[in-house]
Each structure stands twice: as structure tokens, then as C-alpha cells.
Amino acid sequence: MVQNHRREDHETGGENKEKRPKFFINDHVNILIEILERLDGRSLCVAASVCRLWCTIASNDSLWENLCFRHVSPPPSSVRSVVLALGGYKRLYTGCVRPVRSRLGRVRRASWARDEVQLSLSLFCVDYYERLGGSNSNGRLVEKSSPSSLMFLCKPVNV
Amino acid sequence: MVLYDSATIGGSCSGSSSSSSSSKPPPLQQRQQTQQDIDGFLAGAGYRVRSSELRKVAQRLERLETAMVNSPADLSQLASDTIHYNPSDLASWVDSLLSELTQPPTCPSEFIMDPVSNQTVVSDAWTTAEPHMPQVHQNISYEQQSLNNQLTVVPAMEEDSGIRLVHMLMTCAECVQRGDFSLATSCLEDMQGLLTRVNTVCGIGKVAGHFIDALSRRIFQGIGGGSVNGGSAYENELLYHHFYEACPYLKFAHFTANQAILEAFDGHDCVHVVDFNLMHGLQWPALIQALALRPGGPPLLRLTGIGPPSPDGRDSLREIGLRLAELARSVNVRFAFRGVAASRLEDVKPWMLQVNPKESVAVNSIMQLHRLLGSDPNRNSPIETVLSWIRSLNPKIMTVVEQEANHNQPGFLDRFTEALHYYSTMFDSLDACTVQPNKALAEIYIQREIANVVSCEGSARVERHEPLSKWRTRLSGAGFRPLHLGSNAYKQASMLLTLFSAEGYSVEENDGCLTLGWHSRPLIAASAWQAVSDGTADFPA
Numbered sequence: 165m166v167q168n169h170r171r172e173d174h175e176t177g178g179e180n181k182e183k184r185p186k187f188f189i190n191d192h193v194n195i196l197i198e199i200l201e202r203l204d205g206r207s208l209c210v211a212a213s214v215c216r217l218w219c220t221i222a223s224n225d226s227l228w229e230n231l232c233f234r235h236v237s238p239p240p241s242s243v244r245s246v247v248l249a250l251g252g253y254k255r256l257y258t259g260c261v262r263p264v265r266s267r268l269g270r271v272r273r274a275s276w277a278r279d280e281v282q283l284s285l286s287l288f289c290v291d292y293y294e295r296l297g298g299s300n301s302n303g304r305l306v307e308k309s310s311p312s313s314l315m316f317l318c319k320p321v322n323v
Numbered sequence: 324m325v326l327y328d329s330a331t332i333g334g335s336c337s338g339s340s341s342s343s344s345s346s347k348p349p350p351l352q353q354r355q356q357t358q359q360d361i362d363g364f365l366a367g368a369g370y371r372v373r374s375s376e377l378r379k380v381a382q383r384l385e386r387l388e389t390a391m392v393n394s395p396a397d398l399s400q401l402a403s404d405t406i407h408y409n410p411s412d413l414a415s416w417v418d419s420l421l422s423e424l425t426q427p428p429t430c431p432s433e434f435i436m437d438p439v440s441n442q443t444v445v446s447d448a449w450t451t452a453e454p455h456m457p458q459v460h461q462n463i464s465y466e467q468q469s470l471n472n473q474l475t476v477v478p479a480m481e482e483d484s485g486i487r488l489v490h491m492l493m494t495c496a497e498c499v500q501r502g503d504f505s506l507a508t509s510c511l512e513d514m515q516g517l518l519t520r521v522n523t524v525c526g527i528g529k530v531a532g533h534f535i536d537a538l539s540r541r542i543f544q545g546i547g548g549g550s551v552n553g554g555s556a557y558e559n560e561l562l563y564h565h566f567y568e569a570c571p572y573l574k575f576a577h578f579t580a581n582q583a584i585l586e587a588f589d590g591h592d593c594v595h596v597v598d599f600n601l602m603h604g605l606q607w608p609a610l611i612q613a614l615a616l617r618p619g620g621p622p623l624l625r626l627t628g629i630g631p632p633s634p635d636g637r638d639s640l641r642e643i644g645l646r647l648a649e650l651a652r653s654v655n656v657r658f659a660f661r662g663v664a665a666s667r668l669e670d671v672k673p674w675m676l677q678v679n680p681k682e683s684v685a686v687n688s689i690m691q692l693h694r695l696l697g698s699d700p701n702r703n704s705p706i707e708t709v710l711s712w713i714r715s716l717n718p719k720i721m722t723v724v725e726q727e728a729n730h731n732q733p734g735f736l737d738r739f740t741e742a743l744h745y746y747s748t749m750f751d752s753l754d755a756c757t758v759q760p761n762k763a764l765a766e767i768y769i770q771r772e773i774a775n776v777v778s779c780e781g782s783a784r785v786e787r788h789e790p791l792s793k794w795r796t797r798l799s800g801a802g803f804r805p806l807h808l809g810s811n812a813y814k815q816a817s818m819l820l821t822l823f824s825a826e827g828y829s830v831e832e833n834d835g836c837l838t839l840g841w842h843s844r845p846l847i848a849a850s851a852w853q854a855v856s857d858g859t860a861d862f863p864a
Contacts, residue, residue: 286578
């Protein structure tokens, strides 16, 4: 009796195997990218901790570009070269856009979306400039310990 | 008791002139002289107090009362120790009681009365008490008790002490204006004593501490202001940077000016910005980035930065210029930098700026023009000289940001009062920003301004702030007309302020100018100007 069952299982298992091919999302990277493009910032960071492939994809700057300009219609064209020169979209998002958006979320008006981005870009540029100072330090202690001008964005707001 | 040296008293009693210095007078004569000094009314009650000392004794009695209210636990000790004191000699009795109450036996007295360190009594007792002897332990625990009592009573007494401090500051300033330095000195001592009972970590105590420092500097070191203005350029830059981080005033100034300059440069391909105080050049990255992204592409940008000459051969202006150039190169903006080293703005001549007639010029002055308002009868008024050569450059726009305060009045007391209000507001706003872990350097920056306004005169006093209305008159009279800062600037400023975690900041529009203030008291004002063309625009060669 038991033997018959086993044979049946084998057969049915084999048939199932032929009918349904296994689907690994990691085999279909373009689908993965499409999905990750629609995530919010926090989820994207969580996704980056899943496995090495996801980490590589999530650190791709174009995903973060999407995040930064999702609410701004149409994203300015020449911005990309500037942002890449200043440190990339991921840094722009985590350093400037996300804190600015969350802070302004309380008093946000619909027309401010574009201005938010511009303000974030300006702050990002100042931050890049200060980082430049750090790398060019001539051994002066002040450059290494100089506080970032974005520090006022880092702490949470006491509402 | 009779051995009080009569020379130490302010000389108000004619009877106590220095007759007893050389020879030993007969006791009867001396007793008669001292009896003339002693207040008759109190003598009837059994107390011997010199009339000249009445005021001091009254103050000390007040202090004693405050101390007794603050530390009721000490009273029982006092009650059992009266054997040491002779109450009929009221002055010394009160003094000894006071010293018993306010001076814990193990703490050196300098710490208690030291206004410069601005430490409360509590923190000093913990850090300086060294209980290595067993019998001292009891004293320490006693101190702890009395200090705890002081702490609990402080919030109730704090407001009173704060108001008293302000009154005493005004009194002291009035004495200084009158020239009565002895009274001012005793006022200072009283204030320093009162400071130990007030929380000097925040609030009125901290501001009062700075003003007391400035007043004592004025009284004891004179109005030359050597140590106040003697900070090296490196120190000044560091303090400025921390002030930039800690509160939004400078950020507001930079962003508003940049927006105005950006709008003025719209459509121009060759632009030149003159910055009257380059510091670390923190204003310019944002402008470079905005120019890089403007529709139509970036112009050729030239920046001329004026700053103090740097000692020891380091060319800090050039270093900043190189940094800015690297940034501009990263974002594909054609950029050229020139540094002009001058210790005073009036030493700069227009030919040093090398303005090309074909380019559009913007002049940017962040809190620099007020330094030119000191008038020296030997020279031409520096502000007029500078304004006239600015006008000769025919700039597309001149952005002026200045403190919104009236600190250039001729009368010392008016200036002092105004400064007290202004800097109290500014310190309030700084206290509310809880973001910065270390605001101390920003406070030192403000403290230097206070010291300059209060303790310096003449050419040493450079912080001659004037309100927006006066600047309007002055600039209109010098041939400039105002440009309205648009709604974009206002929107940007409002957004910037919302990012700061403190809720009290407010941006207001004042007839085309923007002011940033704390709880509706404007503290800094930004405006834009353009030279009125009179048909004979001439450019320096």
C-alpha cells in the first residue's frame, strides 16, 4: 500500500514539475526594476537588504531619481548632470528631499512641489560644497570637524 | 569698629575726611567724628550704621532676605550661631550672615562670584567640592540640601530675579551714561551676585550675563575695544560658520539675495557678482547651481570676493575661490574668481574689481554696510564714498541685508536698551532651536556683537546697526531706487523657515523687502536696490 502511494506521488510530482515552471523573480531583472521603481524610500532601503542582486539594483541611481521627481511633473532635463556631479540621486533623496518633504508635509501646498525640489537642490549643493572643503583639507582641523549645513534637517521635528 | 578707613567711603560725608591718617587723634574727637556719621534714626533703635553705608546695608539686607527665603534649612543653624555676631554693628553682621548663607565652606569664593564662567552655583558646588575629610561630609550633604532647596525655589524666584536683573542693567547703563563709574561698579557687583541665583544656561540670565560682561569691559577696560575686535580672521570665520549652522538668519540672507540676483540676471550671459564679505563663500554654491539649471543655460559667472587679508601667508580668499571653481566645473558653469584683500571696506577702490563694461554687475552686501557708518571728521564719510563708487559701477542689482535694529543712536542708554531687547529676542530664537548639539560658538559670535555695541566707541565700534527705514532713506538719497523682492523669494524664505524646527520664526514682507523675525519682532531685513540712471553712467576704466 505504502509503496503504491509513493509511486503515485512521484508521478504526480513529476507531472506538476513539468506543468508549472518555477518562477524566481531574480531571473527577471526588468520586472524587478519595475516593481522597485514604485516603492517609497524606506521600502527601497529595506529591499536593498534582501540579497546582493537587489542591493545592486536598489543602489542604481535611476531608481532614486524616480523617487525624487515623482511628484514633480515633468522632471527638469538638465538636472541629471548637475545632480550626478553633486553626488547622485540617492544622496540627494536621503539627505535633502526626504527630510524637506517630511518637514514641509505639515504645511504643504500643492504648488510647492517644484519649489521643494529646487530648495532641496540648493541645500544639496551647499552640502556638496562643504564636503569639498573636507576633502581638500590642508590639515586644518576645522575642515574635518566642520558641521554640515544639512544638520538642521537631520533631527526630527518636535511637533 | 571705629577703625573703618574713612577714605574708602564715597566721600559723601564731610565729617569723615582723612584727618586720622598721620597722627593719632584723641579718642574723644574720633568718637565725635564717627558719631556724626552714624545714622541717627537707626542709632535710636540700637543699631550703628554709617549714613554713607545705608544704601549698601539696605541692599545687603535685601540679599539676606532672598537667601533666607531660598534656604530655610539654614535658619536653624543661624539661630544657634548668633554668638559670633554683634547685631548692633548692622553692616558687618549682615555681611557675615550673608557669607555664611551663600558661601558653602568648601567652595572657593571666586567660583561663586565669577560672572565670566556663567556657571550656576549648583554646578560649581558639584565640580569643585572635594570631600576627602570625613567631617566635611556633613557640610557637603548640608550644602546639597540647601542647594536643592535653592533649586526648588528658583523657578518661583526666577522671574523676579530676571526682572531685577533687567532693572539693574538699566540702572548701571544710566550710571555709565552719566559718568558715575563708582555707582556703576557697585551696580555691577550686585548684578554679579544676583547672577548666581539666576539660571544662566538659558533665558534672561544668559543674555544678562553677556551684557554684564560688556558693561564691565566698558567700565574697566575703556572704550578702545582691543580684545573685542582683535579676533583673528580664522576665528571670525569659524564663529560665522557656526552662526550660519545654528540659526536661519544667514541662510535666509543668502537664499533671498541669491533669488534676487538670479532674477536680475535673467537673460544676461556675462555676469559679475561682487561679494563684500566672502568668508567661506557659503552663499555662492546655491547661486552657481541655480544658474546651471536656469532655462537657456548658464552664463559666464565672475565672482569677486572681498575679505580681510589673511596672516601667515595663507591666501584664504584664493582657497575659497578654488573650491567654488571646482564646484562650478562639476556643474558646467564657466566661472572665474578674483579675491580682493582689504581690512576695511572703504579701502577698496573700484578699479580693484576690474568690472568689464559689457557685463551685468550685482553687488552683494550681507551685514557689511553698517560698518561704514562711523563718522570720522578727518575723512569723508566712508558710507558715502562706498555708495558712490557702487553707483558708478551701475549694478543691475545691489542686495543689502542688515540687522533690523537701531544700535547707532548717539545716546548710550538708548542704544543699550535697544540692544538688550534685540539680543534677548535673538537668544530666545537660538534657545528654541534644539537641533544643534553645540550652539556655544554661535553664541560667542552674538556675544562679540553685543560687546562691540555696548563697550566700544568711535572707530572701534563697528556694529552700527540701523533699521530698514533709515537704510531706505540713506540709499534713496544716494541715488538708488528699491527693487521689489518677488513672491518667489517670499515662498522660498517661508519654506526655508518651515524646515527649521523652531516654530517662532516669521517672514514678513515690508513694502518690497523681506524681514525675518522671531515672534513678530523682525531681526534681519533683506532688500534689493538699483542705481537710478541719470544718463551719465560712467564706468571705471
